[in-house]
Amino acid sequence: MENGGLMHTLAFFLLSGITLAAAMGVVFKRNLVHSAFLLSVTFLGVAGLYMTLQAEFMAAVQALVYSGAVAVLVVIGVMLTHRQQMSRSNPPNKMLLVGALAALSVVGAIVWAILATPWKVGKGSVVTAGDIGRRFLTDFAPPFEAVALLLLAALIGAVVLFKGGKAQS
Amino acid sequence: MNFDALMLEMAVALLALLILVADLLMEPGQSRRKLGYLAIAGLTGLLLVSLGRYGMQGAFFNGLFLQDDYALFFKQTFLIGAILVCLFSLDTVDNLPHSRAEFYVLLLFAVVGMMILASANDLITLYVGIELMTFSFFILVGYVLCETKSTEAAIKYLVLASAASAVMLYGMSLLFGIAGQLSYNALAKGLTASPALIVGGVMVLSGFAFKIAAPPFHMWAPDVYEGAPIPVTALLAMGSKAAGFAAMVRIFAEVFPGTGYPWPLLLLLLSGAAMLVGNLAAIPQTNLKRMLAYSSVAQAGYLLTGMLSGGFAGVKGVLFYLMIYVFANVGAFAVLTAVSRHRNGETIGDIAGLSRKAPVLAVVMTVSLLSMAGIPPLAGFVGKFFLFSSAIDAGYLWIAVLGFVLSMVSVYYYLNVVKSMYLGAPADDRPFEIAMPVRVTAVFAMAATLAMGVYPGPLSQLAETAAKTVFK
Incomplete structure (x- = not known):
């Protein structure tokens, strides 16, 4: 697909539309399970956007990890937690107007910034998984290893919190 | 590949893993106090090693991770803070219902995150450092799951910190979009004046204001400080704040000055708001942890005045003040640990009459609080002197005047606690037991606060050397 071509533009708007509509659904659906599945659609939409940016590896990771694993985990988490009735598990709150105003003003600021800034758009090059891996283990080795520690901390944390919950009941 | 630049981070991470493995080899019911001593011994050893590392300049690959005196000074601040927190949390950890060794492990992981923040010289390393520190804190804050307050604090911290991270990440993506580069050096050259900037x-x-708890991003601080276990609150107050400043000062010194926008104006607003909100909201607090939370908001305001000048004099003040804030903080929270142990509460009524039951602790608390207020001859006075004089030299007279006036206001609520300790009647007649490590920590923190107030020369020299590596 050529950058800036008709198909490219069309794909961008289509995928953005799907992503945004699904994201709205995540917030507004009353049933938490519906929200969780729509979250998966949002992730897939983002994966599609990565494809249009020629970031195939990112798109694959997005689809596998987020849409595949994270969304499923959210659904399982919802199913395992205690609740009365699923159809009212994601209730709206009374801050709708204030929230909408705040969100709109933030969106306004960002849109203004993006439209008014002259971006330097390059040709771009295809980044392969190999390139990413090489940079992980050279330039970006410290943050890469730090992320490994972060995952270990999260794992330990999950066990700690689980034990705490068990001691409580 | 220069592994020497990463030496301290790797050593702390290895120490954490060692404790994790040693815990598995111990009997389930056995006390984990030995592991606490192991953590303290390891960190102290590293602190001694790090003393000999001044003047070493280095970078791990293409300058994305820096080793310099500035980062080293911050790493020593974190190490000292972590050693003292481990020391006075030994008994708190012994009384945890479960997962005692993991407490030290997560604490060390948080320290690794802070150290990475001090050395980070590109946006990705910066973000990962922040997340490593914050993730460890999520769990530490909610460690005591059977206490509703602790759980509530953890959830609040999780949701708000995630939102702050998301905002910061979006901001970084805009900066990256303008410059097309991630490292600070490249950003400094590539950022051009534009709305996206x-x-x-x-x-x-x-994102930084959230980490250092400056208004309007401070709302999490009182609730989280109140709900978290006391040692975690102490580390959150000094470590998280110091790490936030470490990264913020570097990015504001290296990236933003050349972009042509009046960034100091924003810092000025943040600083004024922090001093006003922190000091005024602290007055009506009766829970001491909440009071110290608002006081730490005010401290962030004082520290921000040091960044206004954009020169090394102010940054020297920031470094000096953060180091002495560690000691004042540890003193106050160590005493609070002992009081909370005895009374099972942390209000101003619980501390009443402390001077009769534990005169040493009452003195430590008084010294720590007065140092935070900036009363001479304590270390806090010298720190505030450096900060405010750098702001005045840079032409920001009014913020220094505001800081001075509000410091006087802060004396009121600090002295309120002192009054309660010395004049109030004790709430019970039970004998007051102080664990040895808590006593040692408290007295050490007080001695350091006094010593650096009377003889600030060596530390201020060290801070000056460190500040000069950022402002060449």
């Missing part, structure tokens, strides 16, 4: 810069600044 304003929005991106403000978003990154908001």
Whole structure:
């Protein structure tokens, strides 16, 4: 697909539309399970956007990890937690107007910034998984290893919190 | 590949893993106090090793991770803070219902995150450092799951910190979009004046303001400080704040000055708001942890005045003040640990009459609080002197005047606690037991606060050397 071509533009708007509509659904659906599945659609939409940016590896990771694993985990988490009735598990709150105003003003600021800034758009090059891996283990080795520690901390944390919950009941 | 630049981080991470493995080899019911001593011994050893590392300049690959005196000074601040927190948390950890060894492990992981923040010289390393520190804190804050307050604090911290991270990450993506590069050196050259730079810069600044608890991003602090176990609150107050400043000062010194926007104006607003909100909201607090939370908001305001000048004199003040804030903080929270142990509460009524039951602790608390207020001859006075004089030299007279007036206001609520300790009647007649490590920590913190107030020369020299590596 050529950058800036008709198909490219069309794909961008289509995928953005799907992503945004699904994201709205995540917030507004009353049933938490519906929200969780729509979250998966949002992730897939983002994966599609990565494809249009020629970031195939990112798109694959997005689809596998987020849409595949994270969304499923959210659904399982919802199913395992205690609740009365699923159809009212994601209730709206009374801050709708204030929230909408705040969100709109933030969106306004960002849109203004993006439209008014002259971006330097390059040709771009295809980044392969190999390139990413090489940079992980050279330039970006410290943050890469730090992320490994972060995952270990999260794992330990999950066990700690689980034990705490068990001691409580 | 220069592994020497990463030496301290790797050593702390290895120490954490060692404790994790040693815990598995111990009997399930056995006390984990030995592991606490192991953590303290390991960190102390590293602190001694790090003393000999001044003047070493280095970078791990293409300058994305720096080793310099500035980062080293911050790493020593974190190490000292972590050693003292481990020391006075030994008994708190012994009384935890479960997962005692993991407490030290997560604490060390948080320290690794802070150290990475001090050395980070590109946006990715910066973000990962922040997340490593914050993730460890999520769990530490909610460690005592059977206490509703602790759980509530953890959830609040999780949701708000995630939102702050998201905002900061979006800001970074805008900066990256303008410059097309991630390292600070390249950003400094590549960032051109544009609306996206304003929005991106403000978003990154908001993320930092959340970490250092400056208004309007301070709302999490009182609730989280109140709910978290006391040692965690202490580390959150000094470590998280110091790490936030470490990264913020570097990015504001290296990236933003050349972009042509008046960033000091934003810092000025943040600083004024922090001093006003922190000091005024602290007055009506009766829970001491909440009071110290608002007081730490005010401290962030004082520290921000040091960044206004954009020169090394102010940064020297920031470094000096953060180091002495560690000691004042540890003193206050160590005493609070003992009081909370005895009374099972942390209100101003619980501390009443402390001077009769534990005169040493009452003195430590008094010294720590007065140092935070900036009363001479304590260390806090010298720190505030450096900060405010750098702001005045840079032409920001009014913020220094505001800081001075509000410091006087802060004396009121600090002295309120002192009054309760010395004049109030004790709430019970039970004998007051102080664990040895808590006593040692408290007295050490007080001695350091006094010593650095009377003889600030060596530390201020060290801070000056460190500040000069950022402002060449």
